[in-house]
Amino acid sequence: MRRGRFAPSPTGLMHLGNAFVALLAWLQMRSANGCFILRIEDLDHGRSRAHFAEHILCDLRWLGLDWDEGPDVGGTHAPYVQSERINRYEHAIAKLSDLGLTYPCFCSRAEIAAIASAPHGWFSDEPRYDGRCWTLSARERERRAQQKSPSLRLRVPVDTTVSFVDRVLGPQIGRPCEGGDFVVRRADGVISYQLAVVVDDAAMEVTDVLRGRDLLASTLRQGFLYEVLDQPAPTYAHVPLIIDEHGRRLAKRDGDLTLQALRSLGVAPERIVGLLAHLAGLLEGPEPLRPQALIPRFQMSRLPASDIVWTAEHQAYLQPH
Numbered sequence: 001m002r003r004g005r006f007a008p009s010p011t012g013l014m015h016l017g018n019a020f021v022a023l024l025a026w027l028q029m030r031s032a033n034g035c036f037i038l039r040i041e042d043l044d045h046g047r048s049r050a051h052f053a054e055h056i057l058c059d060l061r062w063l064g065l066d067w068d069e070g071p072d073v074g075g076t077h078a079p080y081v082q083s084e085r086i087n088r089y090e091h092a093i094a095k096l097s098d099l100g101l102t103y104p105c106f107c108s109r110a111e112i113a114a115i116a117s118a119p120h121g122w123f124s125d126e127p128r129y130d131g132r133c134w135t136l137s138a139r140e141r142e143r144r145a146q147q148k149s150p151s152l153r154l155r156v157p158v159d160t161t162v163s164f165v166d167r168v169l170g171p172q173i174g175r176p177c178e179g180g181d182f183v184v185r186r187a188d189g190v191i192s193y194q195l196a197v198v199v200d201d202a203a204m205e206v207t208d209v210l211r212g213r214d215l216l217a218s219t220l221r222q223g224f225l226y227e228v229l230d231q232p233a234p235t236y237a238h239v240p241l242i243i244d245e246h247g248r249r250l251a252k253r254d255g256d257l258t259l260q261a262l263r264s265l266g267v268a269p270e271r272i273v274g275l276l277a278h279l280a281g282l283l284e285g286p287e288p289l290r291p292q293a294l295i296p297r298f299q300m301s302r303l304p305a306s307d308i309v310w311t312a313e314h315q316a317y318l319q320p321h
């Protein structure tokens with residue numbers, strides 16, 4: 001049986017961009033008679049809030065989405081909240097360390113920004129770490145550890161390539177080393193998204209990952225992690241983002257497009273679902289619908305190739321009637 005998931009981070013209220021991904025991930029599984037999982041990715045305790053997680057569950061239900069496994073309904077792969085799964089991540093880190101692939105990094109954020117080489121290609125939106133702490137002697141590591149707790153990085157060999165066939169974007173190939181050695185555990189002890197998502201998707205036997213295109217480059221790093229942890233990688237579908245007229249993603253700060261705000265204005269969930277389905281190419285024009293009605297219409301090939309621009313007309317369609 002195919003298994004898919006929606007894995008939100010509870011760092012803000014759900015907005016239309018999140019709802020778009022959730023709806024498509026749900027449709028992908030429901031149209032394949034698969035299992036749909038909800039997982040809360042709350043490892044970043046500085047930014048995650050329990051009340052946002054509650055709002056997310058409530059907003060998803062309000063839209064008409066359901067899940068077979070999740071924090072509230074349980075399931076055979078529980079727990080479904082990442083902060084309750086730390087031992088699994090530590091176990092994976094121990095395995096990576098046994099393979100000789102991890103090293104402590106003492107560089108501060110400012111140092112990394114200063115030494116970073118010009119970012120390019122797949123990882124164009126972040127500074128590339130040059131791996132300088134990899135060569136520290138054992139004695140030097142010990143000395144520095146007395147002054148500062150290090151982050152833990154994963155060594156990514158230069159000759160590694162990762163390839164996959166994205167269900168939306170087609171064949172992809174890239175070298176994870178282009179992004180530099182990446183952090184698997186931060187200096188403050190927080191496990192990185194890259195590691196946690198791979199450990200969880202593998203443990204939860206996820207076969208299909210559908211998520212926003214902003215996470216495309218992460219797939220190279222995650223592909224490398226699947227390889228070294230000796231786990232089969234899922235298939236991927238990176239769906240277009242909803243952006244504003246200036247090319248910026250609809251972000252959590254666009255408060256007027258949160259589901260909470262739309263709901264309190266009196267917008268019916270069916271209108272939101274119908275509009276999102278139209279944006280996904282599943283309906284010629286927007287019409288109010290329950291998600292259930294879209295199951296027979298779901299086709300990944302209908303998704304537009306490029307990002308979707310949110311316009312005043314879309315906004316107007318959502319005005320309460």
Ligand code: GLU
Nearest residue numbers: 007008009041197211215
């Ligand atoms: N938790 C991540 C986010 O909210 C998504 C993880 C994923 O789908 O791989 O951006």
